Amino acid sequence: MKILLIDDDVELTALLEEYLNTQQFDVYKEHRGDTGLSNALNNDYAVILLDVMLPGLDGFEVLKKLRQEKLTPVIMLTAKGEDFDRIFGLELGADDYLAKPFNHRELLARVKAITRRIENIQSLHTHKPLCKNGIELKKNTRQAFANQQELALTGTEFEILSLLLNHAGEIVSKDAISQGVLGRRLAPFDRSIDMHVSNIRKKIAMHIKGERIKTIRGSGYILMAGT
Numbered sequence: 001m002k003i004l005l006i007d008d009d010v011e012l013t014a015l016l017e018e019y020l021n022t023q024q025f026d027v028y029k030e031h032r033g034d035t036g037l038s039n040a041l042n043n044d045y046a047v048i049l050l051d052v053m054l055p056g057l058d059g060f061e062v063l064k065k066l067r068q069e070k071l072t073p074v075i076m077l078t079a080k081g082e083d084f085d086r087i088f089g090l091e092l093g094a095d096d097y098l099a100k101p102f103n104h105r106e107l108l109a110r111v112k113a114i115t116r117r118i119e120n121i122q123s124l125h126t127h128k129p130l131c132k133n134g135i136e137l138k139k140n141t142r143q144a145f146a147n148q149q150e151l152a153l154t155g156t157e158f159e160i161l162s163l164l165l166n167h168a169g170e171i172v173s174k175d176a177i178s179q180g181v182l183g184r185r186l187a188p189f190d191r192s193i194d195m196h197v198s199n200i201r202k203k204i205a206m207h208i209k210g211e212r213i214k215t216i217r218g219s220g221y222i223l224m225a226g227t
Helices: 010-022 033-042 059-067 083-091 104-123 155-166 174-182 192-205
Strands: 002-006 026-030 047-051 074-079 096-100 130-132 135-138 143-146 149-151 171-173 213-216 220-223
Touching (some): 002 010, 010 026, 033 059, 047 059, 059 074, 059 083, 074 083, 083 192, 096 104, 104 155, 104 174, 130 155, 135 155, 155 174, 155 192, 171 174, 174 192, 192 213
Parallel strands (some): 002 047, 047 074
Antiparallel strands (some): 143 149, 171 220
16 A cells, blocks of 8 residues: 655665655655655555644645645654644644654554554445434445535544444444554543544534534433434
């Protein structure tokens, strides 16, 4: 699978390229935000690794412009301790984030979690649509609808909604969502699942009135079963 790495740290990108090549990934590098965006828009990648601090365009601008045209999975690379960067990136549609400095194995685990999800979707040639309470998911085409209006969900948002829909009427814990979708346990104070669910709610609310995903404080989320 092809990975696009957009980071201005030349030494780091060279090391990551060498490491990921050993794991059977083809790595393409860009060291500026503007050239990285152009590359991302004009080519298809399994995953994009996107640094926040970039010349030309910063990572947030790159992600914002990318999401206007493509839903390619994006892992944001943020400065350690910068909670705002992580939250803002998730609000803009990032699939996951990793704080620098990071362990190469941790990065590989995040990338593999996303690529496994892609492979699972591609393997579903036929799959009965999931329909509950005005929401419909088509797994084989990775399409989501609210009141028959298509939703522009990222891969992570689609999988979270799919998990909640499969367990409609049941409470699904944040940790179960994190492990099932992101492939990792939820760390203390990690708000990534909250932000993804918030994004899903906003997109559903554009076409359906009334609450569809309810927060169960201290427990997780429940998708109201309806009909």
